[in-house]
Amino acid sequence: MKAASVHELKQELSNLPQAQLAELCIRLAKFKKENKELLTYLLFEAFDENAFVENIKADMLQQFSEINTSNLYFVKKSLRKILRLLNKFIRYTGSAEIEVRLLLFFCTTLKNSGIPVEKNPVIKNMYQNQEKKIRKTIAGMHEDLQYEYINALTQL
Numbered sequence: 001m002k003a004a005s006v007h008e009l010k011q012e013l014s015n016l017p018q019a020q021l022a023e024l025c026i027r028l029a030k031f032k033k034e035n036k037e038l039l040t041y042l043l044f045e046a047f048d049e050n051a052f053v054e055n056i057k058a059d060m061l062q063q064f065s066e067i068n069t070s071n072l073y074f075v076k077k078s079l080r081k082i083l084r085l086l087n088k089f090i091r092y093t094g095s096a097e098i099e100v101r102l103l104l105f106f107c108t109t110l111k112n113s114g115i116p117v118e119k120n121p122v123i124k125n126m127y128q129n130q131e132k133k134i135r136k137t138i139a140g141m142h143e144d145l146q147y148e149y150i151n152a153l154t155q156l
Helices: 006-014 018-031 033-045 049-065 072-093 096-112 121-139 143-154
Strands: none
Touching: 018 033, 033 049, 033 072, 049 072, 049 096, 072 096, 072 121, 096 121, 096 143, 121 143
């Protein structure tokens, strides 16, 4: 089965009655956890993005506190898990400003956590890749926001 394009789906969904559209959304949410999480974000949390960001930051701090620092292997695994969740939440918002805020918070927390970033090349590359991602995202933002976030990035 070949999937329809987004344009075709949009046209078809605009022709459906509201009750049938709600049924389709519920059915879609049953299939994957990510679909349900995205729908939850769009319905309940998208109107207050600052609270959403603060919840993610609190969750990230909790995850950083639970990192097993006895071995750098466990640190790498934990950091990858944190980044995977962070990127998923960033995809939900679709906002460049929120992406930069969350990635800056991740980098700052990593620096302040006491994890030896420079000792392990994988962790060092992970950190540097996040900095590159931040710079790339900042480049596409408004000039005032660029200045503000570039200052925050240079403080790292």
